[in-house]
Structure formats: C-alpha cells, structure tokens
Amino acid sequence: MTDDSKTTQVLEPSTAGGSPVGVAVVEPSEALGAGSRTAGNADAMSAAKESLEDYTLRFAPRSYRKWGAGVVATSALGGIAYLADFSIGANIGISYGTVNAIFGIVVAAVVIFATGFPLAYYAARYNIDLDLITRGSGFGYYGSVVTNVIFATFTFIFFALEGSIMAQGLELGLGIPQWLGYAASTLIVIPLVIYGMKALSKLQVWTTPLWLLLMVVPVGYLVISHPDSIGEFFAFTGKSGAEGTNLASVMLAAGVCLSLMAQIAEQIDYLRFMPPKTAENRGAWWRAVILAGPGWVIFGAIKQIVGMFIAIYLIATLDPAASAHANEPVHQFLGVYQEMMPAWLAMTLAVVLVVISQIKINVTNAYSGSLAWTNSFTRITKSYPGRMVFVVVNLVIALVLMEANMFEFLNTILGFYANCAMAWVVTVASDIAINKYLLKISPKVPEFRRGMLYAVNPVGFVSMLVSAVISIAVFFGAFGSAVQPYSPIFAVGLALVLPPALAVLTRGKYYLRRSDDGIDLPMFDADGNPSDAKLLCHVTGLEFERPDMVRSAQDGPDGEPQFISSLALSTDKSGGLVLPAQK
Known part of the structure; x- marks a missing residue:
C-alpha cells in the first residue's frame, strides 16, 4: 500500500451527527485540475444529483440512508x-x-x-x-x-x-x-x-x-x-x-x-x-x-x-x-x-x-x-x-x-x-x-469499482x-x-x-485487477459497516464516502495524490484516471 496517509484529504463526520467539521471548504472550480476537465465530468456531475438519480451507479452512502x-x-x-x-x-x-x-x-x-x-x-x-x-x-x-x-x-x-x-x-x-x-x-x-x-x-x-x-x-x-x-x-x-x-x-x-x-x-x-x-x-x-x-x-x-x-x-x-x-x-x-x-x-x-x-x-x-x-x-x-x-x-x-x-x-x-x-x-x-x-x-x-476489477471474469x-x-x-x-x-x-x-x-481452474486469477486502491484509510468501521469517512473527488469537486473512492492515476499539481469516485471513473472516456493493474 502506498504511503498516502499524510496527504489524504479526509472529511471526518462530526461526532454530533451534523456536517463534517475541521475541514476547509473546497470549491469545485478549485478542486478540478486542468487535466480533470474531461468530457465525462459533466456526466459525472449530472449523475451526482442524488435527489433524482438515487445512487444509480454506485454505493449508497450512509449519509443518505436515514430510514430504519x-x-x-x-x-x-x-x-x-x-x-x-x-x-x-x-x-x-x-x-x-x-x-x-x-x-x-x-x-x-x-x-x-x-x-x-x-x-x-x-x-x-x-x-x-x-x-x-x-x-x-x-x-x-x-x-x-x-x-x-x-x-x-x-x-x-x-x-x-x-x-x-x-x-x-x-x-x-x-x-x-x-x-x-x-x-x-x-x-x-x-x-x-x-x-x-x-x-x-x-x-x-x-x-x-x-x-x-x-x-x-x-x-x-x-x-x-x-x-x-x-x-x-x-x-x-x-x-x-x-x-x-x-x-x-x-x-x-x-x-x-x-x-x-x-x-x-x-x-x-x-x-x-x-x-x-x-x-x-x-x-x-x-x-x-x-x-x-x-x-x-x-x-x-x-x-x-x-x-x-x-x-x-x-x-x-x-x-x-x-x-x-x-x-x-x-x-x-x-x-x-x-x-x-x-x-x-x-x-x-x-x-x-x-x-x-x-x-x-x-x-x-x-x-x-x-x-x-x-x-x-x-x-x-x-x-x-x-x-x-x-x-x-x-x-x-x-x-x-x-x-x-x-x-x-x-x-x-x-x-x-x-x-x-x-x-x-x-x-x-x-x-x-x-x-x-x-x-x-x-x-x-x-x-x-472500475480499475479494481478485470473487464470480464x-x-x-x-x-x-x-x-x-x-x-x-x-x-x-x-x-x-x-x-x-x-x-x-x-x-x-x-x-x-x-x-x-472454474474458480479452482483459474485459481481466482480474474477476480481482482488490483488489491490496493491506493487509499490508506480503513474501508469499514469498528462494527464492520462501510466507513462513512469522506474523501474529495478531484473530478467532480464533491465529497464521497470511503467505499466509493479509489486513488486517481492523475496526481495533483504538486505531485500529491488525488482521489476519484466510482461515479467519475465510470464516465472517464480516456481511461487516464484508472490505476494500472498490479503486477
């Protein structure tokens, strides 16, 4: 696993149950690097309208799941x-x-x-x-x-x-x-x-x-x-x-x-x-x-x-x-x-x-x-x-x-x-x-998540x-x-x-293209539930919960790691943001 913990932009949930605390507000225009303004960005932003799209393509975050x-x-x-x-x-x-x-x-x-x-x-x-x-x-x-x-x-x-x-x-x-x-x-x-x-x-x-x-x-x-x-x-x-x-x-x-x-x-x-x-x-x-x-x-x-x-x-x-x-x-x-x-x-x-x-x-x-x-x-x-x-x-x-x-x-x-x-x-x-x-x-x-899986298993x-x-x-x-x-x-x-x-015959080779998503944060909380820690997607400028995120193949302007949501990855036509396969 890469040592990205020092530069990871994490938005921890407030213990009081309110909005994230202790984090600087990042405007979408600032979060989007020059290389991030791809044709798929508009599609990703459109899909992020949760009120209508209802998490069509991805994990349903804890912040939305308010029902008993x-x-x-x-x-x-x-x-x-x-x-x-x-x-x-x-x-x-x-x-x-x-x-x-x-x-x-x-x-x-x-x-x-x-x-x-x-x-x-x-x-x-x-x-x-x-x-x-x-x-x-x-x-x-x-x-x-x-x-x-x-x-x-x-x-x-x-x-x-x-x-x-x-x-x-x-x-x-x-x-x-x-x-x-x-x-x-x-x-x-x-x-x-x-x-x-x-x-x-x-x-x-x-x-x-x-x-x-x-x-x-x-x-x-x-x-x-x-x-x-x-x-x-x-x-x-x-x-x-x-x-x-x-x-x-x-x-x-x-x-x-x-x-x-x-x-x-x-x-x-x-x-x-x-x-x-x-x-x-x-x-x-x-x-x-x-x-x-x-x-x-x-x-x-x-x-x-x-x-x-x-x-x-x-x-x-x-x-x-x-x-x-x-x-x-x-x-x-x-x-x-x-x-x-x-x-x-x-x-x-x-x-x-x-x-x-x-x-x-x-x-x-x-x-x-x-x-x-x-x-x-x-x-x-x-x-x-x-x-x-x-x-x-x-x-x-x-x-x-x-x-x-x-x-x-x-x-x-x-x-x-x-x-x-x-x-x-x-x-x-x-x-x-x-x-x-x-x-x-x-x-x-x-x-x-795209990049973590082979195309076909x-x-x-x-x-x-x-x-x-x-x-x-x-x-x-x-x-x-x-x-x-x-x-x-x-x-x-x-x-x-x-x-x-077939799993025995292939020795499980085609399940994971990568086993490391490049994020040095736990995927699950103490109860084994998907973590609600939030990360910033550098393509959309929006916050997404940890299970929805992977490290982007595109580093920031100063070489710092950036993170991308599964939503943005799904509309990345160039494939330039997808992490390479692990050897």
Whole structure:
C-alpha cells in the first residue's frame, strides 16, 4: 500500500451527527485540475444529483440512508404487491392440477429462498445493488452488463404483465378499452418514480395496510363460508385429468414460478438502503433482511396458492363462460367480493385492489429497470444520459408488450425467461456461498469499482452463459421431450457447480485487477459497516464516502495524490484516471 496517509484529504463526520467539521471548504472550480476537465465530468456531475438519480451507479452512502430497518423492509415488501402471482398460480393449477402445482410452487420457493439469502445479505451489509454485487462475484466490471440486461428484461416483462392486469380491471370496472388502459397504467407510474427511494418508501408504507385488507378479507371469507371449496381445491386435476403427483408436471410448474427469481434484485434495490448493523439493532436488522430479502418468496408462494384456490373455486361454481377468466385477478376477486356485498361495491373494491397493487409493483419495476439500463449504458458508452431517460425506455418496451397481448402467452414467456434468471442469480449465489466462504478463492468483500476489477471474469460469466444456453435448449426440446420439463434442474445445477469449478481452474486469477486502491484509510468501521469517512473527488469537486473512492492515476499539481469516485471513473472516456493493474 502506498504511503498516502499524510496527504489524504479526509472529511471526518462530526461526532454530533451534523456536517463534517475541521475541514476547509473546497470549491469545485478549485478542486478540478486542468487535466480533470474531461468530457465525462459533466456526466459525472449530472449523475451526482442524488435527489433524482438515487445512487444509480454506485454505493449508497450512509449519509443518505436515514430510514430504519422496518421502513426499508416495508418498502421492499410493498414491491411484491403484484397480482401476477395470482395469475401464475391459477395458470399452473389449471394446467397441471392442484397437487402438482403446489409441489412446483414449494420447489421454486425453496430454490429462490436459498439463492436469495446471500445476495440480500451482501446488499444490506455493503449497501450495493445486485449489479455491483455481480461485478465482484465472478463477472467482472463489464461482464455483469449482460446480467443487467437480463434484469431489465425482467422488469419490463413484469411491468407489462401487471399493466395488463390493471387494464383488465379498468375495462371491467370503468369500461375503459384495454389499449387505453395499457397506456394509462404506464403513464401513471412516471411521476411516482422520479424521486426514487424517498418517494417510493412513502408510497409503499402508506398503501400497504389497505392492500392487505382488500386481499386477505375476501380469501378468509371464502374459506369460512364455503369449507367444501377446500376439498374441491385439492381434488382438482387440471387439464390433464390425471390424478396423483407427476414429476414432469411438478417441474413444469416450478419452472414458471422460478421466472420470479430475479425479483430478489428488486428487493435489493431497497435493501441497499438498510442502516448500518450494530449491536443495538442486530435483531431488527436481520429480521428485515431475511423477511424483505429472500422472505419475499414466502408471500409470493402464498399468493400463488391463493390465486389457484380462487380460480378453481370459480371454475367449480360458475358457468364455463365466466370461468374462462378465472386466471385474471380482477375476475378472481370480483367473484369473491360479489358473494360478500352488493355488486356495485364488489366491483369498486375489485378495481381499487387491482389499481393499488399495480401501482405498488410497477413503480418498483420502472425504478429498478431504470437503474439496470442506466448502469449498463453508462459503463459501455462512458456517458450518463440520466436515469429518467431509461424510465421512459423501459415503459415504452413494456407498453409494446402489453399491446401485443403477452398475457395470452404467460406460461411460455415466463418458462423461457426463468432459465436466464436462474442462471444469473444462482451463479452469483454460488460464488458468494462457495467461492467466497467455503473455498475462499473469491474476495470476501465485494468489489465494484472500475480499475479494481478485470473487464470480464470467466468464473461467473462463462458459468452463467453455459447454464443459460443449455437449460434454454432443454426447455425448447433440443434433448428430447422426456428431458424438456427439467430445464430448471439444468439451469440451477450447472450454475451451482460451474463457478467453483472454474474458480479452482483459474485459481481466482480474474477476480481482482488490483488489491490496493491506493487509499490508506480503513474501508469499514469498528462494527464492520462501510466507513462513512469522506474523501474529495478531484473530478467532480464533491465529497464521497470511503467505499466509493479509489486513488486517481492523475496526481495533483504538486505531485500529491488525488482521489476519484466510482461515479467519475465510470464516465472517464480516456481511461487516464484508472490505476494500472498490479503486477
């Protein structure tokens, strides 16, 4: 490590919790040397507008993370208010029967929980999103771009799915044509996403009690008032009509549910704002991480089973024409509400439930999608157009999917997509759990900064591509119809085994381009949380917390070391500020 401690410009936080003390104010114009005024400087300054950009490209600093663990968890769980689970449960129940569908849901839930836990922990502990985790968990600085595209695809597929459900509700309740409902469900989200976590946390906390009431009460009423519906539910055999458990049907059902695996990335977009873990908040911190991280799938599995239960009830009690809509959540809840109250009130509440649910999830889809697109675009082009540009891009793609009536092809779309999501998430989880903790080949502390990582690390990048390509080939029958239902096993199995195998084969050579970031200050505080000591970025003239900083390859006018934020490095087109690789 270089001996820079004597000249390091450190802005220590005040012990009173106020502004930094004992440090001279440096104007941006003074902090910028002649060589620092690069074309990327304007992009870096634009991205630094935290109120709108919400730490799109980087570590979420402690100075911004003012929410308690409970608020963060509630906000994160607000994002799983989506009604697609009810459709997914209904579709797989109708296709494969109740027993097979339930087993499929349980299999998917176990896989999602197990793989989501290490990712959620890293996000909350180190305050970084899943893209930044992925970079240092076997993919490299540019290698994780492909996983960002996978995640962005997840957000617009599910935005389109949820928007379609909202349009169904608006058509049924208000007579609005579906094409217009698609547009309305898209446009209503934009103003809610502008201010990122600050606005989303309030929206999710305020709307959750009403959402829970509208969802739980009718299901409870149905179970209590129609106890015979439980027996009919478990006796339902689906389209096949075959009784008993069939492994192929279970795996087909699990494959559809596993398409939701990428939901952990949306949970992490909230969990990265968790407060530091201390002895005082340890219990609350862990409960929030587990419940709002991998625990989301518990609520998701319950919703899938409830959606299946209501759909089967409607099929058993309504005429065939009405049961054709049994997989549409608005018809599901309307059917139950109508047994509890007058028709006009039932319709009103069904529409209100659908609208609240879709707004709660689609603000998250739009927000997370904008982060993913922006991150990828900035790394590839070294320019920063602003997060809001990609909010619009994501919503336009989703709107096109809605107008193309993707709802009719739900099982096929989700079954195909699941293979990509599983290959990515399981690869990262395998690197964290096995390569970091068991084999200790992968650096335990996640690294995300440009210059510290190789462009591509074959450990994760190759593992993900191989598992995705093979499982997709299996999904489309390349290895025969007998193997076709088991594509999830190939995706999960290969993504679990390949990262440790390649890490051993490459001896961990491609994880770190540098192990020394040139800053002689500890990265973590006494509790193991990312340090909140601040350093001055010589490119932007702004202060950034220690984990976000590296030494710049450009020294000051008197030969003194200068420091640069990961934000400014990401838009450095010349590469002249990136430290050379260590030999």
